Amino acid sequence: xxxxxxxxxxxxxxxxxxxxxxxxxxxxxxxxxxxxxxxxxxxxxxxxxxxxxxxxxxxxxxxxxxxxxxxxxxxxxxxxxxxxxxxxxxxxxxxxxxxxxxxxxxxxxxxxxxxxxxxxxxxxxxx
Numbered sequence: 001x002x003x004x005x006x007x008x009x010x011x012x013x014x015x016x017x018x019x020x021x022x023x024x025x026x027x028x029x030x031x032x033x034x035x036x037x038x039x040x041x042x043x044x045x046x047x048x049x050x051x052x053x054x055x056x057x058x059x060x061x062x063x064x065x066x067x068x069x070x071x072x073x074x075x076x077x078x079x080x081x082x083x084x085x086x087x088x089x090x091x092x093x094x095x096x097x098x099x100x101x102x103x104x105x106x107x108x109x110x111x112x113x114x115x116x117x118x119x120x121x122x123x124x125x126x127x
Contacts, residue, residue, distance in 0.1 A: 086110070 086106050093102035 090102050090106055093105060097105065
């Protein structure tokens with residue numbers, strides 16, 4: 001005997017056949033055809049939008065990400081290299097100039113280089 005789906009107050013299950021649910025009303029075949037057509041159109045639009053978003057958004061963003069990552073890595077390597085070059089120049093110049101003179105000269109070169117870079121970048125941003 002099958003157990004009831006709704007628990008009762010601890011008594012035995014009710015006797016007799018379980019009530020049957022009425023079958024759903026039959027839909028006309030035209031409505032089924034329209035629903036199938038709409039589902040097909042929905043699936044097609046999803047696929048086309050997915051392809052368009054992939055081609056127009058995802059791929060260019062991946063390229064930009066790789067470019068930015070490469071530029072960041074190159075910039076980090078450039079800074080580390082400049083630090084080592086500056087230290088080497090500092091040690092060489094300290095023999096000819098004093099330590100404060102060597103530090104001042106290297107600092108001035110870096111400041112002039114930064115000013116030139118900012119000038120060039122600001123001119124290219126105006127265009």
